[in-house]
């Protein structure tokens with residue numbers, strides 16, 4: 001059973017909490033600066049709070065309920081109802097944010113209430129101290145009056161009546177003190193329970209925060225997936241359109257090709273029926289040709305065998321030819337040796353264009369390599385000298401003729417023998433002209449390229 005004061009106190013505290021919650025809701029949800037969906041939520045919360053207020057009134061009116069089960073249990077029972085009422089008809093992506101917001105507000109309210117209760121407890125303590133000091137004063141006064149009672153009878157009566165009054169007052173004060181103590185105890189109890197509830201709510205808030213965060217991540221991921229799937233669907237639909245176009249085009253092309261093929265087949269059929277006799281003739285002709293070809297093949301095979309035997313004979317002859325060629329080469333070089341290992345040729349240079357008036361000193365050139373030189377400054381026997389060479393070339397001899405005598409030596413070089421040709425004479429006598437004439441150089445190169453043995457040589 002609740003006392004009258006307790007019921008009054010509970011009613012006051014529930015009214016204060018209700019008004020405060022309504023203020024919070026109206027401050028937070030019905031502000032002009034907030035979006036319309038938050039105003040709507042505020043309205044819903046207000047309705048829930050009104051319902052809650054009514055239920056609290058009903059609870060307070062009933063004497064059969066205990067004090068501890070009234071406001072706090074009602075609050076904890078109504079919190080999920082409040083949240084579900086607010087979150088009804090809300091899109092799922094807004095739910096985590098709204099839950100977090102509501103729980104934060106409820107926590108703030110509970111903390112505010114704890115602060116108020118703390119101040120009330122402090123006030124009660126002060127009142128209690130005052131009452132105790134009053135009690136002390138009254139006890140001292142009673143003691144004083146009892147000492148006075150030992151005096152005259154009238155005074156005793158007066159004092160007794162005063163004492164009676166004081167005792168009544170004392171009783172009242174004690175009663176008040178008891179009430180205050182009870183109130184203090186209840187408040188302390190409320191505070192403890194509220195603290196426990198605040199802790200529970202804080203933990204719930206943490207869990208809900210984590211869940212909301214997870215749900216937010218999941219929703220973001222779902223949103224991304226949706227976007228990706230939408231783009232994929234678009235791409236696929238485009239590709240489908242393209243492939244449909246391609247299929248249509250291919251179908252058309254196939255139809256055309258089929259038509260053409262049908263035409264061609266009809267033409268071929270027509271041609272076949274038309275040329276069938278010719279075809280038969282061709283077939284027999286092909287058969288004859290094939291037989292002839294086979295006969296020809298047999299003949300060619302025989303000829304090839306005969307050619308192979310001939311080739312073998314030629315190869316044998318060629319080996320003999322090489323032997324003969326080597327022998328020939330040896331004999332040729334031996335002839336060159338016999339001609340002389342060291343040969344001396346003399347060439348007479350003709351006069352230049354500006355030397356036309358000068359008389360020459362060459363008197364006579366013999367066929368066997370003699371040259372007669374005349375000395376114009378001497379007379380008689382000593383005026384003429386004879387020199388002997390392998391061969392003497394006169395002034396009228398061409399480069400070609402000189403080279404014809406040198407040519408066998410070049411062949412010996414190509415056969416692998418050592419040969420040295422050098423020119424000797426005074427300055428301007430024609431050494432360079434004879435040795436490195438342009439025509440000779442060209443002839444050398446030609447000889448090298450067309451030589452039958454194709455041996456390499458160094459210059």
Ligand SMILES: Nc1ncnc2c1ncn2[C@@H]1O[C@H](COP(=O)(O)OP(=O)(O)OP(=O)(O)O)[C@@H](O)[C@H]1O
Pocket residue numbers: 348349350395425426427428429430431432433434
């Ligand atoms: N047989 C020739 N017929 C016509 N001209 C010639 C003949 N021999 C030499 N000459 C001319 O005589 C000149 C001298 O000849 P060449 O330069 O060959 O002499 P050389 O002996 O090489 O001289 P050097 O020792 O200074 O080098 C050249 O202008 C050349 O054209």
